[in-house]
Amino acid sequence: MQLEWDDSYKVGIDVIDKQHKVLFDRIEKMINNLKMDLGANADQALIKTEVEDMFYFLTDYFNTHFALEEKYHAKYNKDGLAEHKEIHKSLMEVLNEIKYDVFLKDNIDKALVNELKTQVLTLWVTHTGGEDQVLKEGLQRHQAEGDN
Ligand SMILES: [Fe+2]
Numbered sequence: 001m002q003l004e005w006d007d008s009y010k011v012g013i014d015v016i017d018k019q020h021k022v023l024f025d026r027i028e029k030m031i032n033n034l035k036m037d038l039g040a041n042a043d044q045a046l047i048k049t050e051v052e053d054m055f056y057f058l059t060d061y062f063n064t065h066f067a068l069e070e071k072y073h074a075k076y077n078k079d080g081l082a083e084h085k086e087i088h089k090s091l092m093e094v095l096n097e098i099k100y101d102v103f104l105k106d107n108i109d110k111a112l113v114n115e116l117k118t119q120v121l122t123l124w125v126t127h128t129g130g131e132d133q134v135l136k137e138g139l140q141r142h143q144a145e146g147d148n
């Protein structure tokens, strides 16, 4: 699976597409910073704080994005809204599991940081390029009916 942003993931709603893409850029930056700090032999206490901050950001970003996106599902994917909310809920649970798992680690190294990047991006890209695409279809249906 390709873990980079691709325009084919777009759903056609600017704010949603922007958020989908921003997460990729932000995670790239945060992971690179972490690796740089690990390379500089920063102490584990500092690295742990950095990892915690990253996950506080990710939790907030996921939550904020999902809540906003659900407003668009209510408009363009009304029948699928309840199901999509459930999917968002389970994605948050998986993110939280990854988060609590890493919070309990004694030592954070580059391999773990790379693994975190893959885990989070996989969650995001699978959902963005998969289940979120119903928004694109809903939007197109709306436009075809001329009542967007
Ligand atoms: Fe989304």
Ligand SMILES: [Fe+2]
Binding pocket: 066, 069, 084, 088, 127, 131, 132
């Ligand atoms: Fe979604």
